[in-house]
Amino acid sequence: MRGWMGKFRSLFLFGTLALILSGCGKDNLSALKPKGYSSELILDLMLISIAIMIFVFVIVMAIYAFVLVRYRQKKDDEDIIPKQVEGNKALEVIWTVIPIILLLVLAVPTVQATFDLADRSTQDDDGVLTVEVTGNQYWWHFNYKGEEISSSQELYIPTGERVYLDMKASDVLHSFWLPSIAGKMDTLPGENINTMYLEAYEEGVYWGHCTELCGPSHSLMDFRVVAVSQDEFEQLKEDFRNIDPEAKPETDSAVEGQKTFNNKCMSCHAIGNAPMGVGPNLSNFANRERIAGILEPTKENLVSWITNPDEHKPGNKMPANLVDEQQAEEIADYLLQLDHTDVGEDAPTQSEE
Numbered sequence: 111m112r113g114w115m116g117k118f119r120s121l122f123l124f125g126t127l128a129l130i131l132s133g134c135g136k137d138n139l140s141a142l143k144p145k146g147y148s149s150e151l152i153l154d155l156m157l158i159s160i161a162i163m164i165f166v167f168v169i170v171m172a173i174y175a176f177v178l179v180r181y182r183q184k185k186d187d188e189d190i191i192p193k194q195v196e197g198n199k200a201l202e203v204i205w206t207v208i209p210i211i212l213l214l215v216l217a218v219p220t221v222q223a224t225f226d227l228a229d230r231s232t233q234d235d236d237g238v239l240t241v242e243v244t245g246n247q248y249w250w251h252f253n254y255k256g257e258e259i260s261s262s263q264e265l266y267i268p269t270g271e272r273v274y275l276d277m278k279a280s281d282v283l284h285s286f287w288l289p290s291i292a293g294k295m296d297t298l299p300g301e302n303i304n305t306m307y308l309e310a311y312e313e314g315v316y317w318g319h320c321t322e323l324c325g326p327s328h329s330l331m332d333f334r335v336v337a338v339s340q341d342e343f344e345q346l347k348e349d350f351r352n353i354d355p356e357a358k359p360e361t362d363s364a365v366e367g368q369k370t371f372n373n374k375c376m377s378c379h380a381i382g383n384a385p386m387g388v389g390p391n392l393s394n395f396a397n398r399e400r401i402a403g404i405l406e407p408t409k410e411n412l413v414s415w416i417t418n419p420d421e422h423k424p425g426n427k428m429p430a431n432l433v434d435e436q437q438a439e440e441i442a443d444y445l446l447q448l449d450h451t452d453v454g455e456d457a458p459t460q461s462e463e
């Protein structure tokens with residue numbers, strides 16, 4: 111019975127572990143597969159500390175095993191008291207000096223990287239982009255400083271150059287975590303602006319999460335960073351500036367949807383460049399990787415979101431039942447044709463394995 115239970119238990123343990131670990135392999139959400147300057151630097155630090163830990167572990171375990179075997183009590187030795195040693199200068203020097211060296215090997219690159227990641231020396235240079243990031247329960251807003259464009263849930267950046275982020279929160283603490291490009295930075299309510307920078311090496315769509323428990327839908331507070339070439343980024347700015355919120359959609363259903371949207375939804379949402387509202391900016395909504403950061407961008411999901419957002423993100427600040435089912439469908443037709451730029455459409459997305 112016991113044996114069977116034991117076997118079952120380890121099977122269960124390994125099964126669970128395998129499940130948990132399989133969640134760690136997403137290409138575009140992994141600190142272990144860096145695609146940017148900061149994440150590469152951070153991975154190097156992790157590898158140095160792991161190497162040092164393994165080194166210490168192996169040496170200590172080797173000595174431990176050696177002592178266990180070499181100095182164990184032998185058959186006829188019961189009455190013998192071994193030679194008593196009180197202190198050994200050489201040994202003490204060794205086990206003080208070696209850890210100091212190890213700590214230095216760890217400290218020097220860590221301090222260097224800390225200063226490097228906090229560097230803002232080029233932020234005010236010409237042509238350097240700063241994005242003002244705001245964390246909200248449960249969505250992210252991005253305002254491209256001096257560019258007169260803004261976006262929500264999805265941040266567009268050019269590859270191969272530093273983009274600075276000036277970060278804050280509108281309500282409670284959040285944390286912006288973008289493991290494959292950079293690290294993690296808290297966003298604080300109030301006057302304190304935290305900063306970091308992103309430098310993506312490759313074009314692509316990178317996934318991010320909020321990592322500061324901020325309410326019931328904290329775990330659903332996702333965002334995407336779309337890195338495009340510098341030329342495409344120029345094009346994107348142009349396209350975004352030209353968004354006309356009043357542009358007439360092609361189908362009758364979408365035209366109706368636009369009317370209802372302008373009546374019932376514009377108090378919180380914006381299309382085109384506008385200061386941050388109560389809800390996300392929906393410019394270019396049709397190009398989004400996800401609805402509300404989490405849902406596959408299908409019409410069905412969108413209608414379901416519009417009629418009952420709370421079902422998808424408990425506790426979020428969008429009211430339910432503002433419109434009936436048919437109006438929701440018309441609005442969905444309208445929103446799903448807000449396709450104002452081709453930029454980023456062919457950026458490689460996360461491999462779905």
Ligand code: HEC
Pocket residue numbers: 247248249262263371374375376377378379388389390391392398400401402403415416423426427428429432433441445
């Ligand atoms: C009281 C303000 C408010 C009103 C009115 C409102 N919304 Fe929202 N809406 C929000 C907030 C806040 C969110 C973000 C929810 C979240 O992700 O936590 C949101 C999210 C959304 C999203 C997902 C956005 C994204 O970035 O992917 C859609 C789509 C949406 N709303 C559509 C509508 C429609 C359509 C209406 C009108 C019927 C509407 N909203 C009315 C506040 C509002």
Ligand SMILES: [Cu+2]
Pocket residue numbers: 245246247248283284285320321322323324328331
């Ligand atoms: Cu959050």
